[in-house]
Amino acid sequence: MAKSTRAKKPLERRQFLRQGALAGAAALVAPPSVAAAQGPAASPAPLPPAPAMTMAAETVPPAEAQVLGDNQRAGSDFMVDVFKSLGFEYVCENPGSSFRGLHESFINYGGDRDPELVTCLHEEAAVAMAHAYYKAEGKPIAVLSHGTVGLQHAAMAIYNAWCDKVPVYVILGNYNDAAIRRGAEWYHGVQDAALMVRDYTKWDDAPWSLTHFAESAVRAYQIAVTPPMAPVVLVLDGMLQEGPIPKSQHLPIPKLSVPAPPQGDSAAVTEAARMLVAAENPVLVADRLARTPNGMKLLVELAEALQAAVVDQGSRMNFPSRHPLNQTLREGAVIAEADVVVGLEVSDFWGTVNALRDQLHRSTRRLAKPDAKLVTITTGDLYIRANYQDFRRLQDVDLAIAADAEATLPALVDAVKRLTTADRRRVFEERGAKLAEASRAAAERTRVAASYAWTSTPVSVARLCAELWAQIKNEDWSLVSSYYSFDVGGWARRLWNFDKPYQWLGHGGGGGIGYGAPAAVGGALANRKHGRLSVAIQTDGDLMYVPGVLWTAAHHKIPLLSVMHNNRAYHMEVMHVQRMCNARNRGIDRGMIGSEITNPNIDYAKLAQSMGVYAEGPITNPNDLAPALRRAIAVVKRGEPALVDVVTQVR
Amino acid sequence: MVNHTVRVLAVAAAMLTSTAGVDVTKLGAQTAGNDTRGRTLYVKVGCETCHGPNGQETAAAPRIAGSGRELAAFIAYVRKPLGSMPPQSAQAVSDQVLADIYAFLRAAPAAGGEATKNAPAGRADAGATLYRKVGCYQCHVNEGQGGANGPRIGPDPIPFARFVQYVRSPTGQMPPYTDKVLSNQELADIYAWLQARPRPPAVNTLPPLAP
Incomplete structure (x- = not known):
């Protein structure tokens, strides 16, 4: 009997830790059971609670029962209840022992449904998949990872999501209690797991109890999806996951309340509308504007009300590519002519109205007219961190509205319509006709430009994009990843008709290579249930960071057509090295060293085939492209991934 | 709004005056361009923004390098362009500046031959x-x-x-x-x-x- 009494004490203490909503408050006003557990000598004087690891470090003989009793469940079962309440459809994970309790609960207690585990072969892939999934679906999915080695793999991808203002919900495992760690749990253990990504996440917590966990889990979700959106991190203690709790115990799950995003101050919005209505050449520049499909509709409404030029910088699908007011191909021209420029969630507004010349002695010049009025509407003004410099150079503006641009557009559209007189409308219509003619001419010049090098080998990228477009344009397609990180000037964006919000998912945000391939699979995962044909223009250098994501696509039957833009080098870096060769006047002959991916050439078709993906190539003759694409699309339409390796020109 | 409309009309009037003011028959030696100056002015006036650093075709604008257009016609077009090109008034950009830019685009002083030779x-x-x-x-x-x-x-x-x-x-x-x-x-x-x-x-x- 004495033995069982001794065995009971620490269990009660751990229950106290798991269940206590506020450990400090619990110490001040200890409930009877806790007071009893602390012994008859418990003092009424307030004492700080004993740290969990100190309490558990007490030498306690193990209880006889080593499995959950019929009246018990695991702490991580409750965690799954909470995650289900948040509506996660998937959890992208690479398995790790620090979350083995939660892993087991997901697949057995949770039935591997809503969320379903998606097996990734690298944490960087898991985060990038979740990143792109959000942009396709408008809803976050979770990532599950070791708190140390897993997070270290994931860090670059989290940074991309941070720069791209995308909510990724990262769940980490960690064994806090040093007294009971197994061997690997020591070098997988960490005092403050989220520290290494705290500069580029919005919020994190390491809850001490299940009640604390439930609140933090819901809070993390709310914080992540409230603009400005960003990744969040939740660190879950291994013993909190694994320890038992009585089934009868009611642990509350807070209701998810997603805050409405902040709308611009009404006086400031009216002032912006006045400036726009009075302007002769207003330009609307959108970058991360369209948070939801409604964002594109609102920008179309605003642009048409003003007959104003629109530049879509392409971090989101902001504006139909062939809309007559779309002047993206003429960005420099319209900025130079503008008398009012309005930046809508533009991360680099300085770079929009100025240019930097990248020579030995760098210089800058203003692109916009000196007296052009500048207006910004962005949540970038609401939250900024110091260490990483993704906030860009400060641009002085005439009116800065700290608000979510999409949430502000309805009021701006109303104000513009209210202020527009019949006289102004006539001016707008003349302006719109000129802009329509300019965009038509630009599109025609682009088609002519694409026809150069049409028959050359390796395949020109313009030809590749044109051939792919010809095969998909009558399908319900979605370009889930494209060949530059920042390729608004790329051939797909220039040639294809993008008019639906899911047809373009933007780029990686931080320029971290290795985003493209997993982002394509994540976007395709979101598109799958909508029956969309997902296509990616996949660069070779990017794929080789995390090629295992092809296996994930095959294993989970994620339909995706990957067309390799295989130019056999990190050509962007070649350009940089070449610039240095020139600046130092040392000759360019050796500029490829360190950036080429040749000798041997990588056989991407075999790589994909080895992971169960249908693949063809390498294709060097452009005339072979269309038939190969048709065969691959037939495979994708059966619900599987396919890859066509095309040896291409540089860019 | 009224003031603004007045300003628009004033600008339009100035454009017409300046276009009418180009006497295409009297653009002789006094407006012969200096291509070295023209190279700097081409960037300064902003031609480069749409036409690229050397007047090649871009998505925003057609090719103007090595133009076969006569100087007088070139100036007349810049004063009153078709399409989306913004007009440049004589007050903002003088005939001499345009002659210099013209010389730059032709790659030789206007009086000289084509440099390709x-x-x-x-x-x-x-x-x-x-x-x-x-x-x-x-x-x-x-x-x-x-x-x-x-x-x-x-x-x-x-x-x-x-x-x-x-x-x-x-x-x-x-x-x-x-x-x-x-x-x-x-x-x-x-x-x-x-x-x-x-x-x-x-x-x-x-x-x-x-x-």
Whole structure:
């Protein structure tokens, strides 16, 4: 009997830790059971609670029962209840022992449904998949990872999501209690797991109890999806996951309340509308504007009300590519002519109205007219961190509205319509006709430009994009990843008709290579249930960071057509090295060293085939492209991934 | 709003006056352009923003390098352009400035001949190798067709004198090549290869380029 009494004490203490909503408050006003557990000598004087690891470090003989009793469940079962309440459809994970309790609960207690585990072969892939999934679906999915080695793999991808203002919900495992760690749990253990990504996440917590966990889990979700959106991190203690709790115990799950995003101050919005209505050449520049499909509709409404030029910088699908007011191909021209420029969630507004010349002695010049009025509407003004410099150079503006641009557009559209007189409308219509003619001419010049090098080998990228477009344009397609990180000037964006919000998912945000391939699979995962044909223009250098994501696509039957833009080098870096060769006047002959991916050439078709993906190539003759694409699309339409390796020109 | 409309009308009136003010018959020696000045003015006036650093075709604007248009017609067009090009009034940009820019685009003083006549004989086959070896293809792409990082430079390259000048001392983002790393003869070889690039088939004969 004495033995069982001794065995009971620490269990009660751990229950106290798991269940206590506020450990400090619990110490001040200890409930009877806790007071009893602390012994008859418990003092009424307030004492700080004993740290969990100190309490558990007490030498306690193990209880006889080593499995959950019929009246018990695991702490991580409750965690799954909470995650289900948040509506996660998937959890992208690479398995790790620090979350083995939660892993087991997901697949057995949770039935591997809503969320379903998606097996990734690298944490960087898991985060990038979740990143792109959000942009396709408008809803976050979770990532599950070791708190140390897993997070270290994931860090670059989290940074991309941070720069791209995308909510990724990262769940980490960690064994806090040093007294009971197994061997690997020591070098997988960490005092403050989220520290290494705290500069580029919005919020994190390491809850001490299940009640604390439930609140933090819901809070993390709310914080992540409230603009400005960003990744969040939740660190879950291994013993909190694994320890038992009585089934009868009611642990509350807070209701998810997603805050409405902040709308611009009404006086400031009216002032912006006045400036726009009075302007002769207003330009609307959108970058991360369209948070939801409604964002594109609102920008179309605003642009048409003003007959104003629109530049879509392409971090989101902001504006139909062939809309007559779309002047993206003429960005420099319209900025130079503008008398009012309005930046809508533009991360680099300085770079929009100025240019930097990248020579030995760098210089800058203003692109916009000196007296052009500048207006910004962005949540970038609401939250900024110091260490990483993704906030860009400060641009002085005439009116800065700290608000979510999409949430502000309805009021701006109303104000513009209210202020527009019949006289102004006539001016707008003349302006719109000129802009329509300019965009038509630009599109025609682009088609002519694409026809150069049409028959050359390796395949020109313009030809590749044109051939792919010809095969998909009558399908319900979605370009889930494209060949530059920042390729608004790329051939797909220039040639294809993008008019639906899911047809373009933007780029990686931080320029971290290795985003493209997993982002394509994540976007395709979101598109799958909508029956969309997902296509990616996949660069070779990017794929080789995390090629295992092809296996994930095959294993989970994620339909995706990957067309390799295989130019056999990190050509962007070649350009940089070449610039240095020139600046130092040392000759360019050796500029490829360190950036080429040749000798041997990588056989991407075999790589994909080895992971169960249908693949063809390498294709060097452009005339072979269309038939190969048709065969691959037939495979994708059966619900599987396919890859066509095309040896291409540089860019 | 009323004030604004008045201002618009005033600007329009000024445009008409300045266009009417160009006497295309009296643009003789006094407006002969200086192509060295023109090179700087081309960037300063903002022509480069749409037409690219040397007046090649871009998505935003057509080619104006080596224009066959007469100076008087050039000035008249700039004063009252068609399409989306913004007009430049005589108050903002004088006839002399436009004459200088014109000389720059022609690659020689307006009174002189086309600089392409002075191009040394180049060997296109050697140029093909050099084009790749010295990295032109990185921005101007494998066949000189251009892309997001550099304009099309072949076929129909800009006049040779202008070509050499730009390679030696670019005004834009292009890294400079001195004669230490690329000789004039080598440039002539590359130029010959660019001249020899095939013209593309008519766009309308290429079904994948159908909108």
